[in-house]
Amino acid sequence: SKGISAAISGRFAGLVQQGLDPHACGNTMRGMDITLADLLDGFHAADQGGVVKLAELQSQGYVYLRT
Numbered sequence: 001s002k003g004i005s006a007a008i009s010g011r012f013a014g015l016v017q018q019g020l021d022p023h024a025c026g027n028t029m030r031g032m033d034i035t036l037a038d039l040l041d042g043f044h045a046a047d048q049g050g051v052v053k054l055a056e057l058q059s060q061g062y063v064y065l066r067t
Helices: 006-017 026-031 050-059
Strands: 023-025 044-046
Touching (some): 023 050, 026 050, 044 050
Parallel strands (some): 023 044
């Protein structure tokens, strides 16, 4: 269960099935001493870091929205 409610993990799994491609910051994972095995199924590692991944996506035309 990884400490996540069934409702949240189910909703997350549904989003992944619809095409969500979640990435976790490799730097943060190393700093928190966690691995992909600690996260919900479907995550990928952004090995060079989350900021680098955001920059790559923006160069592909994606827009970063901050709320």
